[in-house]
Amino acid sequence: MNKHVKIIKENVTLLVKVMVNLYKAFLFILCLNFWFSALFYLIFGWIGFGVALSFGFLMSLGAWFFGDLMLIKLSRAVPVGVRGPDISETVKRLSLLAEIEQPRLYLSPEMAPNLYAVGRGPRSSSSLVITKGLLSALNDLELEAVVSYGVVSIKKRVVLPGTLVGASLLFILGGVWIFELALKRILQAFRLQSKIETWPLFGEVLSVVLMIPLVSLVFPRFFIKEKSVLEIDREASELIGDPTVLAHALRKIKVGCNRVSSGSSIAVSHLQIYSKPRLLFDIVGKSVQAPIQTRIANLKKTP
Secondary structure, eight states: OHHHHHHHHHHHHHHHHHHHHHHHHHHHHHHHHHHHHHHHHHHHTHHHHHHHHHHHHHHHHHHHHHHHHHHHHHTTOEETTTSSOOOHHHHHHHHHHHTSOOOEEEEEOOOSOOEEEESSOTTSOOEEEEEHHHHHHSOHHHHHHHHHHHHHHHHTTOHHHHHHHHHHHHHHHHHHHHHHHHHHHHHHHTTOHHHHTTOTTHHHHHHHHHHHHIIIIIGGGGSOOHHHHHHHHHHHHHHHTOHHHHHHHHHHHHHHHHHSOOOOOHHHHTTBSSOOOOHHHHHHTOOSSOOHHHHHHHHHHOO
């Protein structure tokens, strides 16, 4: 009887997590489309509203279906086994222990040690991206602990909102670049080249105008919360059977990231196992990661 009750509770918990995940994804897309539509309506009227709504719809579809691939390409990552060491067996074993579909594994040439997971969830195609620096900074046991963090983050269904946020950031920055380029072409067509010289920071200014309200009001609602990060750390350490290994790995990753200049984009920083502070998030006072010392202290308390 107790066994059946436990199975029912697990299934109900899983269903609730799925529904919450889908709700977050829908709410994020709704907030993003509302922000762009309202902003372009105030600037350009109903024509701007229609253009923004169309762009928002296409951006939402792109982020949902291709967001993970976009973030992987952004990291210049390639499938592990093509141009890197094959640790697929470790991922396969940990995926079986976590009872999720085995995620695809990618290797990024980034020298700062890090890892992040992207995708839509444990039953769909998710991916793990590890950096070249991670392979050189950690031993086999520590690497296994970090991979277990990625596997558990997929199992806990926190990757979908983070993937949508990252892909949307790319769309926004790309849209700003296209808009700036189009404006310069129009000025050139009307022989107003001198005006171009007065707009060298136009794209940066427009990015700040678009990004700060989103970063301060919308995006943090979809970051992985500190409580969730601590839970992922705990479950990852339980998966490998030794919390001290993950604690040592986190310490090494922080030291390595502080030593090496990271080339990772703001679009993936909120997904990484460790992320250095970002200026844009510091301005609005939003943290994108639980402090490493808090995580290590929490792991030390794990039996």
